[in-house]
Amino acid sequence: xxxxxxLNVAVGGVLAGLVxxxxxxxxxxxxxxxxxxxxxxxxxMTIAMYLAVVLFSAFHLDPLLMLVxxxxxxxxxxxxxxxxxxxxxxxxxEHSQFLLLVAIxxxxxxxxxxxxxxxAQNVQTSYSxxxxxxxxxxxxxxxxxxxxxxxxxxxxxxxxxxxxxLGTAIRACADNYTGALVVGLDVHRLYALTxxxxxxxxxxxxxxxxxxxxxxxxxxxxxxxxxxxxVITGGLGSMPGALLGGVLIGFTEAMAGLLFTPSAxxxxxxxxxxxxxxxxxxxIMGKRAA
Amino acid sequence: xxxxxxxxxxxxxxxxxxxxxxALIAAPLVSGDxxxxxxxxxxxxxxxxxxxxIMMGFAGQLSLGHALYVGLGAYTAxxxxxxxxxxxxxxxxVAVPIAALAGAFIxxxxxxxxxxxxxxxxxxxxxxxxxxxxFDHLAWTSGSSGLFLPVAQYTHNDLWLLRGHxxxxxxxxxxxTALAFIICxxxxxxxxxxxxxxxxxxxxxxxxxxxxTFHYKMVAVxxxxxxTSFAGVFYAFFYNNLFPEQVFHISRSxxxxxxPIVGGIGTLFGPILGALLLTGLAETxxxxxxxxxxxxxxxxxxxxxxxxxxxxxxxxxxxxxxxARKLGVRERKS
Amino acid sequence: MTALLKVDAVSKRFRGLLAVDRVSFxxxxxxxxxxxxxxxxxxxxxxxxxxxxxxxxxxxxxxxGERIDxxxxxxxxxxxxxxxxxxxxxxxxxxxxxxxxxxxxxxRPHVETARERAHEVLRRLDLYDKRAQRxxxxxxxDRKRLEVARALATDPKLLLLDEVMAGLRPTExxxxxxxxxxxxxxxxxxILLIEHVMRAVMALASRILVLHHGAxxxxxxxxxxxxxxAVISSYLGAEAIT
Numbered sequence: 061x062x063x064x065x066x067l068n069v070a071v072g073g074v075l076a077g078l079v080x081x082x083x084x085x086x087x088x089x090x091x092x093x094x095x096x097x098x099x100x101x102x103x104x105m106t107i108a109m110y111l112a113v114v115l116f117s118a119f120h121l122d123p124l125l126m127l128v129x130x131x132x133x134x135x136x137x138x139x140x141x142x143x144x145x146x147x148x149x150x151x152x153x154e155h156s157q158f159l160l161l162v163a164i165x166x167x168x169x170x171x172x173x174x175x176x177x178x179x180a181q182n183v184q185t186s187y188s189x190x191x192x193x194x195x196x197x198x199x200x201x202x203x204x205x206x207x208x209x210x211x212x213x214x215x216x217x218x219x220x221x222x223x224x225x226l227g228t229a230i231r232a233c234a235d236n237y238t239g240a241l242v243v244g245l246d247v248h249r250l251y252a253l254t255x256x257x258x259x260x261x262x263x264x265x266x267x268x269x270x271x272x273x274x275x276x277x278x279x280x281x282x283x284x285x286x287x288x289x290x291v292i293t294g295g296l297g298s299m300p301g302a303l304l305g306g307v308l309i310g311f312t313e314a315m316a317g318l319l320f321t322p323s324a325x326x327x328x329x330x331x332x333x334x335x336x337x338x339x340x341x342x343x344i345m346g347k348r349a350a
Numbered sequence: 351x352x353x354x355x356x357x358x359x360x361x362x363x364x365x366x367x368x369x370x371x372x373a374l375i376a377a378p379l380v381s382g383d384x385x386x387x388x389x390x391x392x393x394x395x396x397x398x399x400x401x402x403x404i405m406m407g408f409a410g411q412l413s414l415g416h417a418l419y420v421g422l423g424a425y426t427a428x429x430x431x432x433x434x435x436x437x438x439x440x441x442x443x444v445a446v447p448i449a450a451l452a453g454a455f456i457x458x459x460x461x462x463x464x465x466x467x468x469x470x471x472x473x474x475x476x477x478x479x480x481x482x483x484x485f486d487h488l489a490w491t492s493g494s495s496g497l498f499l500p501v502a503q504y505t506h507n508d509l510w511l512l513r514g515h516x517x518x519x520x521x522x523x524x525x526x527t528a529l530a531f532i533i534c535x536x537x538x539x540x541x542x543x544x545x546x547x548x549x550x551x552x553x554x555x556x557x558x559x560x561x562x563t564f565h566y567k568m569v570a571v572x573x574x575x576x577x578t579s580f581a582g583v584f585y586a587f588f589y590n591n592l593f594p595e596q597v598f599h600i601s602r603s604x605x606x607x608x609x610p611i612v613g614g615i616g617t618l619f620g621p622i623l624g625a626l627l628l629t630g631l632a633e634t635x636x637x638x639x640x641x642x643x644x645x646x647x648x649x650x651x652x653x654x655x656x657x658x659x660x661x662x663x664x665x666x667x668x669x670x671x672x673x674a675r676k677l678g679v680r681e682r683k684s
Numbered sequence: 685m686t687a688l689l690k691v692d693a694v695s696k697r698f699r700g701l702l703a704v705d706r707v708s709f710x711x712x713x714x715x716x717x718x719x720x721x722x723x724x725x726x727x728x729x730x731x732x733x734x735x736x737x738x739x740x741x742x743x744x745x746x747x748x749g750e751r752i753d754x755x756x757x758x759x760x761x762x763x764x765x766x767x768x769x770x771x772x773x774x775x776x777x778x779x780x781x782x783x784x785x786x787x788x789x790x791x792r793p794h795v796e797t798a799r800e801r802a803h804e805v806l807r808r809l810d811l812y813d814k815r816a817q818r819x820x821x822x823x824x825x826d827r828k829r830l831e832v833a834r835a836l837a838t839d840p841k842l843l844l845l846d847e848v849m850a851g852l853r854p855t856e857x858x859x860x861x862x863x864x865x866x867x868x869x870x871x872x873x874x875i876l877l878i879e880h881v882m883r884a885v886m887a888l889a890s891r892i893l894v895l896h897h898g899a900x901x902x903x904x905x906x907x908x909x910x911x912x913x914a915v916i917s918s919y920l921g922a923e924a925i926t
Contacts, residue, residue: 173648
């Protein structure tokens with residue numbers, strides 16, 4: 061195989077990986093603050109994907125333009141979910157939280173199934189088959205747009221946590237739950253906000269992913285798993301780690317699909333996960349607990 | 351032996367258990383094929399739930415990858431039967447050690463490297479996924495195209511080869527479930543059971559009370575994995591077909607653990623009650639939607655999800671602890 | 685009397701911070717030995733090194749004439765050292781009796797013999813009547829005694845007590861002191877305690893070690909130690925002596 065093929069696949073993998081990274085960023089933010097593992101993460105993403113599909117097929121609204129509105133919808137959805145249900149579960153044991161989110165995921169998948177049916181749907185934009193050529197490198201336009209948008213959204217989220225009062229309050233909450241209560245922060249509201257932000261992230265990722273892959277209701281669980289793999293690889297709770305993990309996994313899957321067989325590619329992602337868990341359990345970018 | 355088994359069990363509990371057992375033994379006499387299949391399914395989930403409960407409910411290790419042990423058991427016994435004509439009971443002698451070894455391997459890695467909690471759960475998913483993709487590409491078991499056991503019209507029930515009428519399968523899984531219940535009770539009341547509870551409650555405190563937590567967690571995962579593999583052997587010979595995509599899928603692992611969580615984690619009756627409620631619920635929903643003429647794929651699962659949600663919100667410890675209080679029976683430890 | 689526990693020039697560093705600095709002392713068999721010092725003096729670190737939570741960077745710890753530094757907590761316990769935690773951690777969902785049975789099972793293969801031992805220990809610690817209660821429902825003084833009971837049930841030769849008096853009211857403190865005194869007197873149990881409550885220390889200890897900034901600044905009989913100027917200025921303050 062010519063060397064360009066490897067390069068093209070690698071770059072494609074990295075760009076898709078950025079979108080994965082954004083999806084995982086949502087999971088990481090939620091876990092880092094609320095300490096709840098969102099087992100319905102991939103399912104929330106499929107909701108965003110279907111919103112993009114519907115808006116496109118009904119009104120010809122380009123998914124990239126719908127990025128902000130759809131993320132906003134997911135934010136509200138996530139906020140409501142946390143405020144309405146999950147907040148009651150934050151002091152419950154892990155298996156109890158797990159069951160709750162599995163129940164939510166089951167409902168989401170099947171509501172989508174009732175509304176949209178089991179068949180794959182996608183978005184055919186005017187630029188669906190465009191590509192850019194830089195020397196020997198050929199990049200799909202959709203992947204390039206999606207990757208860039210992922211970076212922009214992630215940067216906005218970094219800025220929010222770094223430079224706004226609200227972001228700082230949320231970080232305080234994550235560092236020290238009791239301390240946050242003591243200084244009078246409304247922890248439940250901050251948790252709801254965080255879950256909303258996590259949902260908005262995965263929503264944005266979904267909107268971009270719809271440019272790259274077809275959506276079915278059953279897509280959710282696989283992406284939930286993928287998000288776990290990425291987040292643990294990058295370091296649970298670390299925001300740069302999630303993006304980096306996404307890129308790493310995206311790259312690995314793309315190369316594994318090329319060098320071995322596409323059906324075995326998830327095996328490599330899991331191999332990385334196992335190695336990271338065993339030898340660097342805090343993740344690539346995570347801080348080691350004292 | 352029997353005297354030791356029922357020692358310390360309150361009269362009232364004993365009477366209820368005896369009634370339940372008699373009802374279960376007599377059930378095939380009055381139930382049709384459909385009901386029988388449903389009951390097999392309930393007992394199947396009760397059995398695996400019991401096995402999973404040893405790890406999570408007793409020793410506090412959240413495994414989300416138990417489909418791995420089901421699959422290993424199923425594939426080992428089925429492949430031995432298909433390729434060499436080796437019957438399931440001999441197959442079981444191979445399947446149990448293989449599953450136990452897989453459990454030991456995962457447990458060793460996780461517990462040596464201090465992978466715990468959510469991380470442990472995700473590690474177990476990872477290994478189940480490995481197996482799924484691996485078996486997809488394993489030619490010896492026909493890869494993703496599936497492994498099929500020869501099916502024929504059987505004139506008589508062959509218990510040795512597990513070929514025959516569902517009634518036979520019903521009694522096999524009933525016996526297994528009863529045995530699993532007895533084993534779990536014995537374990538819970540033994541030294542190792544106490545040590546497991548200590549580890550579940552507070553691992554550091556357990557260590558400082560002199561418990562070699564690594565050792566006892568290994569014991570838990572090996573027993574749980576070994577027991578679970580029998581369910582796989584049963585599955586293979588009951589359904590006669592195996593696909594990696596189905597057997598090892600994460601949704602199978604989740605299905606396995608819903609019962610004990612809904613029923614009441616760490617209790618002996620929880621897995622049984624949970625299996626009854628969830629399987630019963632699913633079948634009732636199917637029947638109810640069919641009666642209403644609703645033919646929507648997904649509708650049943652939506653109701654199922656809502657019911658799960660309501661149960662976990664209303665009864666955080668599961669149904670059994672609540673029901674036990676209502677019935678006036680008590681399990682000493684939970 | 686021979687030394688049951690011998691701590692020899694033990695040091696522990698955490699990322700450059702010297703938490704324990706070449707501390708040496710010996711706990712004679714059958715004695716009650718107290719380690720006191722202000723917060724952050726390295727008491728709990730010292731304690732955790734003896735209990736096997738972490739290994740010292742330098743020095744040696746011997747118990748019964750054998751090196752135990754670097755052993756894991758469960759191995760240390762099996763050698764005969766029982767411990768309690770500063771923030772109590774009984775097994776919350778289990779009954780008081782089961783908590784203690786778990787300790788007693790360490791050297792007993794059968795649950796029934798362990799139960800007998802547990803009852804014995806529970807009676808000694810005034811918890812027998814509460815044996816069927818869930819540990820999480822106990823009051824703080826009861827939970828503190830439950831911790832002692834669980835450690836005691838493992839048949840230790842040496843009992844390490846990490847601030848068992850902290851947070852107790854004076855009557856509860858006296859009760860604990862009485863229990864520990866009688867344990868020491870009746871069974872010859874050696875006790876090493878870290879304690880802030882001087883009232884209890886003075887009533888119990890036959891020897892005191894004072895730690896300050898990780899180093900031992902005084903050691904000796906209680907009456908002598910509390911009169912040492914270094915101890916008064918660094919820890920006790922003038923008003924505490926009387």
